[in-house]
Amino acid sequence: MDAFVIPLATDLLGFEWLTRLVRTATGWVGLAIIFVYSFLIAFALPGVSEVVLLAPLNLGLSTEARLAIIILVSAVGKAAGSVFAFHIGQEAKESGPVIRWLRRSRFDVIEWSERRTVDVARRWGYAGLAVALSVPFFPDTLSIYAFAVLEEDYVRFAAATFVGSVGRLLVTLALGAGVVAVL
Template sequence: MVFEDLMNYLGSLGGDPVIYCIFLFIYVILAAVILPLPVEIALFLSAGTPFFVKALIISLGKMIGGVIAFQIGGALEGVIKRYTKWKWFNYIYKACYWLVSKFGYVGLYLILSIPFMSDTVPLYLFSLFKDESHMTVRGFAITCFLAGFTRSIIVYVAATFFGIQLYDAPQGTEFMLI
């Protein structure tokens, strides 16, 4: 219900791309830090905002949210590890640990590049393993940015394949941003 209301509100901002972009940026940061919700649905809203701009905002928001999660993840280690008693959470925990220990930033990039998946849990889990994998804030930030952009591109390609246009260019424009 809350997710639907938020998406409807974001959709209503489509008439003003600047306000839409500001709200999108804040929403993406919150989705990375505290809201276990996918943000790619926002690519389908505000047809007046060029796709590239929305993809860039999503990437920057994921980067900033990722850095916040990276910084506070260690403080939440005890709380997060308590949830490993749940079988499904323990499976995710072990899978993330394996990805980090085996592939480092590439593992983080792969898991964060999956469209329509929540980033909140993987970001905090990966931040727990930063010492074992020698991850830095800078590397974490760059990885989150690239994964956010990759997710946007995957959604764009899939939408185009199914005939869904994510940006309606104004009539008579010579130059069009995707």
């Protein structure tokens, strides 16, 4: 379902231009585009972050160095965006009307995300967040917000998001290399 919903939501909300911009980002300015995209993916955009690996960039570096820079810039952007989401989550936690409205909503996002996130947090803590964010092609905004509402440590949260973002892109590269090797 997510394979259909995410692109549809992206098209309907008008964010497809940003995804196209990332896919065609080139030069050092492309790194700024990747940072902004990764920042927005962490708390606002419905897309997936793996698209940054497709940025051509043309930095005059080896493929490995180019990918390392893309991964680093993307992870820093997503960590920064997650801290912003974390702050919003902390504010929402204090806002009774917001939580009441979400609990009464048709989908009861709070109950579902709390249940799943509490399970992950109890079992693995911030390492669980990092692992959850390492799953390729899974929208991570919900995990970030759910953790943001339940946790209180900005630094650990940012570190877990950074590690999870790097892990996600490395897993994606490994899966891509595995597919290429099989072909």
